[in-house]
Amino acid sequence: MKHVNVLVFPCGSEVGLEIGRALARSIHVDLHGASSRDDHGRLAFARYAELPNIGETQFDACFAELLARWKIDLVLATHDSVMAYLAPRMAAWGVYLVNGDPQSTQVARSKAATYAFFAGESWSPRLFAELDEIEQWPVLLKPDQGQGGQGVTLAADRAAAETALAMIKQPLICEYLPGEELTVDCFSDWRGCLLYIGPRSRERVVGGIAMRSRRLPLSDEVESIAATIHQRLKLRGPWFFQLKRDAVGQYKLLEVSCRLSSSSVVQRAAGVNLPLMAVQDCMERDQIVLDEPRMTLLERRLSSHAELAHDFDTAYLDFDDTLVCDGRANPQAMRFAYRLLEMGKRLILLTRHAGNLEAALAEARITASLFDEIIHLRAGEPKSSAIEGAAIFIDNHFPERLDVARNRGIPVFDVDALELLFP
Incomplete structure (x- = not known):
């Protein structure tokens, strides 16, 4: 291939x-x-x-x-x-x-166009052309081309609705849907088959992104909606739609999108890699979906990445309580070491380990060949004396970092910083 x-x-x-x-x-x-x-x-x-x-x-x-x-x-x-x-x-x-049919993308970009396209379906939400049509409050007002819940307002009465209408660009007035919300990740292949339908919950949402999601069984109701969208729109690749239950428990459509959803990682965690499937589908390869039903819940969080403004070719790593903690390899430090090797950096183990270093490495299941060099200093010998060239230094002990920073002028890091560097 x-x-x-x-x-x-x-x-x-x-x-x-x-x-x-x-x-x-x-x-x-x-x-x-x-x-x-x-x-x-x-x-x-x-x-x-x-x-x-x-x-x-x-x-x-x-x-x-x-x-x-x-x-x-x-x-x-x-x-x-x-x-x-x-x-x-x-x-x-x-x-x-991927999934770039011009008509489908235009329909999906506009909620008004989406609702008009699927008008007559039992799961299409009710829209109000003007406030005089509303018989029961509250109603939901939202921008036609919004995303992430931005600009969405729940209006409890006419006065609140009039205020919201004045602030929302291209507003839609929709029936209020008080029930549970879910996202359904789908994949349509090059042969026109709806290859995958993956419903998931939206249990904790931040900025419109589901940070806690649970994979859900596929119900007949959701499957029927997915099949209809697939049949009516020209779709090829990953796409998704969102549903919410109305006051009587029936799912109504919130939106359809011709792209990958932001929390589709839920499906990837279960073995359904939708972006990779899109690549395979582009080459017109037939695919079989194999997912892991026991992978049910996924939690997301913000992560951080620090950018190091320092060119270096060598990393010096301490052994005790840095590379190894309580006799076991520190997974974070090991990942960091292998990431540096992938970047073409030299690794040097720099330690004053009091015991048999070779035995300690073996006990931690770390091979000596991981390092370009191992420097085993004598007791009292400063680590700064062994460091040369364009380098960085990682050590859990502050006095060691202070010595190297003062005498070698290179960046020094504690173990907690490793997750921030070179993801």
């Missing part, structure tokens, strides 16, 4: 970062990222470029040049507006946009 040059755009969003993690270790993918603003995508993608915003006149020329320069085969767009903008243009550039 040939390597596929994949571009993720915008790559610094939660969706883009998830795609990056999902494809990073695929032996068939050469991963590239681009964004229109300086964000975490610059740190997460080794091949990265900044582009103008899609609303700027120079975007098309810059984007086409980037596609040609990187010889991109496939684009994964991570925002609904970007999907809708790129879809009618990609054919001229000769590059495949």
